[in-house]
Structures are given as C-alpha cells and as structure tokens.
Amino acid sequence: MDEELFQFIYKAKRGDRQAFAELVGRYKGTVFRHAFARVNDHMEAEDIAQEAFTKAFYSLPKLDNEYAFSSWLTKIVSNLCYDHLKKTKNKKTVDVEDYPLESKTSMEQADLKLSIAEGLQKLSDEHRESIILRDIQGFSYEEMAKILNIPLGTVKSRINIARKQLKQELLGGGEDG
Amino acid sequence: MAEHVKDLLSAYLDEELNKNEVQKVDQHLKACPACRKELKELNLLRDRIFSAYSSVDVPVGFVDQVMAGIEKPQPVSEKFSVFRKWAIALVVVFILAVLSMQLAPFISFGAAMVTFVFNFGYEMLRFISFIISKIPYMLGLVCAVTGSLIMISVWSLKRLLGMQMFT
Numbered sequence: 263m264d265e266e267l268f269q270f271i272y273k274a275k276r277g278d279r280q281a282f283a284e285l286v287g288r289y290k291g292t293v294f295r296h297a298f299a300r301v302n303d304h305m306e307a308e309d310i311a312q313e314a315f316t317k318a319f320y321s322l323p324k325l326d327n328e329y330a331f332s333s334w335l336t337k338i339v340s341n342l343c344y345d346h347l348k349k350t351k352n353k354k355t356v357d358v359e360d361y362p363l364e365s366k367t368s369m370e371q372a373d374l375k376l377s378i379a380e381g382l383q384k385l386s387d388e389h390r391e392s393i394i395l396r397d398i399q400g401f402s403y404e405e406m407a408k409i410l411n412i413p414l415g416t417v418k419s420r421i422n423i424a425r426k427q428l429k430q431e432l433l434g435g436g437e438d439g
Numbered sequence: 440m441a442e443h444v445k446d447l448l449s450a451y452l453d454e455e456l457n458k459n460e461v462q463k464v465d466q467h468l469k470a471c472p473a474c475r476k477e478l479k480e481l482n483l484l485r486d487r488i489f490s491a492y493s494s495v496d497v498p499v500g501f502v503d504q505v506m507a508g509i510e511k512p513q514p515v516s517e518k519f520s521v522f523r524k525w526a527i528a529l530v531v532v533f534i535l536a537v538l539s540m541q542l543a544p545f546i547s548f549g550a551a552m553v554t555f556v557f558n559f560g561y562e563m564l565r566f567i568s569f570i571i572s573k574i575p576y577m578l579g580l581v582c583a584v585t586g587s588l589i590m591i592s593v594w595s596l597k598r599l600l601g602m603q604m605f606t
Contacts, residue, residue, distance in 0.1 A: 403450070
C-alpha cells in the first residue's frame with residue numbers, strides 16, 4: 263500500500279469526507295465489478311456498490327488496521343451481494359440486456375464477456391465468489407480465507423472446482439447446457 | 440506414469456502450492472501432455488475471466504452519488520454515537536441534580552413527618568406497657584376476658600350450626 267492511500271484511509275477513518283471520496287474513486291471499479299459479476303445486473307450492482315461505500319464510511323472508525331482496508335471493503339460488498347442474492351433467489355435468469363453495451367470494445371471481447379458471464383451465473387454462489395475474488399480481484403488464497411472466513415484448504419478446493427465447472431460450462435459440457 | 444495432478448493445477452497456476460507440490464507438478468508436466476493441456480486451458484480461462492470484467496465501466500458520476508448519499512442525514516439508530524449517549528446521560532444527571540435541589544424543602548418535610556409518626560407510635564407503645572405494668576393483674580385480667588370471649592363465641596357457633604342441621 264502506498265503512503266498516499268494509507269493517508270486517505272487514515273483521514274477517512276477520522277471522518278474526512280474528501281479523503282473518503284478519494285477512496286471511492288480508487289476502489290469504485292473493484293467494488294462495482296465484484297457486485298456486477300456476482301449479481302449479474304448493472305443497476306443492482308450499482309445500488310450494492312453505493313450501499314457498500316456508504317456502509318464503509320460509517321463503519322470505517324471501527325477498522326483496526328488501515329492495511330486491511332481492501333479486504334475489509336471486499337467483505338462488505340461480499341456480504342451485501344449475499345444478502346441481495348438471498349432476497350432475489352430464483353427470481354433472476356441470465357439477461358443479456360443487463361450488460362453495458364458501451365463497454366464492449368470489440369466484437370470478440372463482447373462475445374467472450376457474454377459467455378464468461380453466463381458461465382459464471384451457472385456456478386453456485388460460493389464458487390462464483392471464489393472466481394471473482396481470485397481472478398477478478400486478484401486476492402491471494404490466504405486473503406480469501408480471511409475474507410470468506412473459511413480454511414485455506416477450502417479456498418484451494420473451491421477455486422479448483424469452480425474453474426473446472428466454469429471451463430465445462432464454456433465448452434458446452436455443462437450438465438444443463 | 441505417476442497419477443495425474445489435475446487437482447493441483449489451479450493452485451499451481453496461482454503459485455499457491457508448497458515447494459514439494461510444485462516439484463511434483465513440474466515433474467509430472469514434463470511427462471504428461473494431458474495435464475499440460477489442462478494447465479494451458481486453465482491459464483486461458485483465468486485470462487478470459489479477468490479481461491471480461493476489467494472492461495466493465497463504473498457508472499458515470501458514481502463517486503458523486505456515493506458522497507451525496509453520505510451527506511444525507513442518517514436514521515436515528517445510526518446517529519446515536521457513544522458521545523451522544525454520554526451527552527444525554529450528563530444532561531439527565533444535571534436535571535436530576537437541579538430537581539433535587541429545588542425539592543429539598545419538600546423532601547426534608549416528608550422525612551420530618553415520617554420521623555414524627557415513628558416517634559409517636561413508639562411513645563404510644565411505651566405508654567400502654569407502662570399502664571399495664573402499673574395496674575396489678577391487668578395482663579391476667581385481659582387474658583381471662585379474651586379467653587372467655589373466645590369460648591362464648593365457639594359455643595355460640597356450635598349451637599348455631601347444630602340448630603341449622605335440624606332445620
């Protein structure tokens with residue numbers, strides 16, 4: 263963590279709104295993409311990301327270690343996504359319209375994104391979350407174990423199973439696809 | 440050929456294996472085209488996942504919306520900080536202190552009244568015991584009268600019950 267980021271966290275923890283705005287600017291992509299990959303809906307992901315930052319602002323004074331900010335924030339988003347999915351269980355199906363067309367840079371990438379997103383939605387929530395934390399967010403297995411509050415061995419096996427299943431889905435070898 | 444190491448390949452790719460496991464996978468990969476293919480596919484998959492989401496844009500004006508939401512007043516339950524609770528407790532203590540000072544004359548009057556009633560009762564008891572001790576056989580007389588009254592009452596009650604049985 264660079265010194266500037268540490269200072270933003272330190273100041274935001276003491277109620278400095280400007281410093282917190284800087285943090286939102288830095289982490290908005292990470293938080294939004296996490297929510298989007300998890301709930302597969304642009305609007306809902308935006309709401310969850312906003313709620314996560316609001317919650318983070320008011321809970322920040324309770325954060326013991328400034329260096330743990332990133333994983334702490336991820337935990338907040340993760341829990342909010344979990345609550346959201348619990349509420350909307352069985353209501354959602356994969357909806358192509360949910361994807362933001364303006365972010366497609368090429369036909370190839372657009373096709374690729376669709377298939378990856380569809381494949382992700384076919385995984386269980388805990389396997390999808392493992393993929394998000396590791397392959398989208400880039401957390402280490404140890405950090406994931408702390409965020410998810412599970413043993414390291416479980417993280418290892420979840421990622422292994424999640425990737426195998428996703429590969430199977432993308433290649434058209436899924437049980438229901 | 441040794442058994443396949445497919446279950447270790449994900450962690451191998453993420454550099455999350457220990458030294459012995461890495462050695463085991465390295466050795467196996469040299470001799471196993473199937474596991475090499477699997478590793479290549481996993482690597483491609485990982486890159487694809489990352490690139491699929493790295494291009495997802497955050498909505499325009501997101502930071503401003505978050506900050507505007509924070510500016511809004513929070514619900515009462517969230518506003519109650521420890522400081523506010525202490526401030527309220529101090530105000531309550533202050534009000535109680537002022538009230539007790541204002542009510543001091545009433546409180547002392549009440550206390551005086553209670554003391555008077557207690558003392559009066561005590562003196563009355565002392566007076567009765569004094570009278571009893573001064574009149575000879577007073578206690579015996581009182582006991583005899585009381586006993587007689589009880590006996591008469593019991594006899595009357597028995598008689599009354601007996602008459603009712605025959606009617």
